[in-house]
Amino acid sequence: MQKNFVVKGNIISSKNPSELAIHENAFLVCAEGLTAGIFPELPEEYASFPLYDYGKCLIIPGLVDLHVHAPQYTYRGLGMDKELLDWLQTYAFPEESRYEDPDYAERAYRIFVEKMRTNATTRACIFATAHVPATLLLMEMLEKSGLITYVGKVSMDRNAPAPLCEESPAVAAAAVEKWLKTSLKKYKNTKPMLTPRFIPSCTDDLLTSLGRFQKKYHVPVQSHLSENLSEIAWVRELCPYSSDYGEAYEHFGLFGGNAPTVMAHGVWPGKREFARIKERGVYIAHCPQSNTNIASGIAPVRQYLDAGIHIGLGSDVAGGSSDSIFRAMVDAIQVSKLRWRLITQDDAPITLDEAFYMATAGGGEFFGKVGKFEEGYEFDAVVLDDENLPAPREFSTHERLERIVYLGDDRNIAAKFVAGRKLFG
Amino acid sequence: MQKNFVVKGNIISSKNPSELAIHENAFLVCAEGLTAGIFPELPEEYASFPLYDYGKCLIIPGLVDLHVHAPQYTYRGLGMDKELLDWLQTYAFPEESRYEDPDYAERAYRIFVEKMRTNATTRACIFATAHVPATLLLMEMLEKSGLITYVGKVSMDRNAPAPLCEESPAVAAAAVEKWLKTSLKKYKNTKPMLTPRFIPSCTDDLLTSLGRFQKKYHVPVQSHLSENLSEIAWVRELCPYSSDYGEAYEHFGLFGGNAPTVMAHGVWPGKREFARIKERGVYIAHCPQSNTNIASGIAPVRQYLDAGIHIGLGSDVAGGSSDSIFRAMVDAIQVSKLRWRLITQDDAPITLDEAFYMATAGGGEFFGKVGKFEEGYEFDAVVLDDENLPAPREFSTHERLERIVYLGDDRNIAAKFVAGRKLFG
Structure with a gap:
């Protein structure tokens, strides 16, 4: 695979979290990926x-x-009539139960992976289901797609319907460890x-095992945090030992620090929780469309x-209907x-440049x-x-970017590169 | 033009404001349009x-x-960083000033009309600019498109930059009357x-003339109402004789009753205003994306x-970035x-069926x-x-509709009929 090449076009990349750097008609060099x-x-x-000369096109990370x-x-695009906890019981859990059937998983994941391959996403943190075979199948397909991803076999051993709920903390932990051993070095x-799906789905025993695996295998962590008010109240009941939702994960070594962690949502962070997110270097995955669709609020x-x-x-997806991160940019600005x-005029609206940075x-x-065109960064474009x-009339390069973000779709994606490998275009 | 035909497919139409009627594999007959x-x-x-057999397709009004x-x-998709009044001065007014040049108007309106012809919209109430020649050009193009529309030469004689602000109430009124006489019977x-653009743009004298023209020519009225808090405060200053924004129009005979009226927004209606909207039969044009983009609020x-x-x-458009009314449906549900x-849990979220009805x-x-497949309704489909x-897996017809509304775009529009005339497909 060819990893030395040059692309030419109008190059856009974040200079800092609030400002873009734009290089018009410039040469962007990829050397060894x-x-x-x-x-x-x-x-x-x-x-x-x-040289790939993309003429007047824009080239972004x-x-x-x-x-x-x-x-x-x-x-996606269905079941938009409930709040989180009802939504999970009514739509998410029954659908995820189907993935026990490898044929169904194969048909469904094929559609998902093809969509991710052809949209503008080059990297992703992905939840699968509780099923190990279907999760391995998804990983196999993703590996072939050329995308770079983290994938999680979901852990859940309480408060879920029978076909999805793992039998016991021990069974659930054994399944994770077996899956880790199988997949850890299998793919590039x-x-x-x-x-862990989220605190309400995981017993303390299971979370203890996951914390142990984190230390043993040095794998990162993803879950959900402070998304919805009823959920937060429930976590408070379930974890009397923690002062907030984040602490419930931290208690088990699953909240940043040496455990690289992505937490989705953070719509309603408490003051202490907010401080710990920062201190522990936890990543927030802001999901504005989902937070709107299931009426969670605005982060x-x-x-x-x-x-x-x-x-x-x-x-x-599927709290959010769209797989497009361009759409997520617009949603982030809009909400x-x-x-x-x-809510508060202390929180100034997000700008296009800030959404682009995120x-x-x-x-x-x-x-x-990853995510910038700076020397030594992996070449995702x-x-x-x-x-x-x-x-x-004519538009500036910045205006052209804004138009594509607001008005474009997959038809505007002319080429995609991941870590120096051209996927298409 | 052929106005007697049958279409076959999965027919969807509102039974009432909160419920759809779905007829699967049914025949929908158009006779004399x-x-x-x-x-x-x-x-x-x-x-x-x-017979046009559309197989498994959905057919909606x-x-x-x-x-x-x-x-x-x-x-559209640009200038999303300001509230209404600044947004008008910074983006809308300078752009609209360009339409004094008929060549620019021709190039720009050609793009607009082609987009409206090919999207799912069959009818529209359209603002042009203050310029009569450009407005007539737009009407000419719309007539050729096959769409059925109302178009407004915008009236504005105060608080706008020179190239757009009409010289005096008399000049502005004369321009409207001349345009009315030219266009009233010209097109089918x-x-x-x-x-009137909105109260802040129109002197009392101009509004008096417009009220007179309404009675004389029996033409409908469109304008903006209670969109943004600063705007509402300004109207209060400008119209000391009215207790609210709506009354400022009503004062001049431009707010429903015998004057069929569409008012955009109504994000912040006062109690009396709300009652008058109902009593006078005023139509509210709910524009959720615009109300979000320029930070007006949620109606x-x-x-x-x-x-x-x-x-x-x-x-x-262009407070809203998208011309798609499917997108407006989703936005209406989301906001x-x-x-x-x-804001208030007294106001239950809008359902898909309600958004479809609107x-x-x-x-x-x-x-x-117009807008239903009931006997005697004009055949727009x-x-x-x-x-x-x-x-x-398979989805129900209702689910398929919801998916198209949330996930679809112009590629999903297979055919379009307006008043029994097939535009394409």
């Missing part, structure tokens, strides 16, 4: 590299989806991630950004305006040096063609 | 009519866009509509529906959940017997193909 630099003229040393449920892709681009993204907390975007209008570098950092968005 | 009925078997009397600014289509499907749609107030949906969560029959009624939305 890493960004070597952006140049107005191609330096002599790269003259022998093959690949988008990162920090939170998506692969098995829920089936019913697809890695396992510990995935305090301005506060996360201002505090320097790690934050990226998640589609959260931030409603938060400003309806979608690229903000989430990308969880994967290492998406080429965007806006030919199909006609206008009677 | 009107719906003659829906039949499980084709009655003998229509056996000679040509055409969508109605009760509020869209044609000249702003140019910059494209009719003029009185369009009390549940209250409008429960009160039996006329309400439809508007894209409000209603945030209203429920963040998008079809709710707005359609402004055009007469859109055929939806969901082949490109793969899934590993």
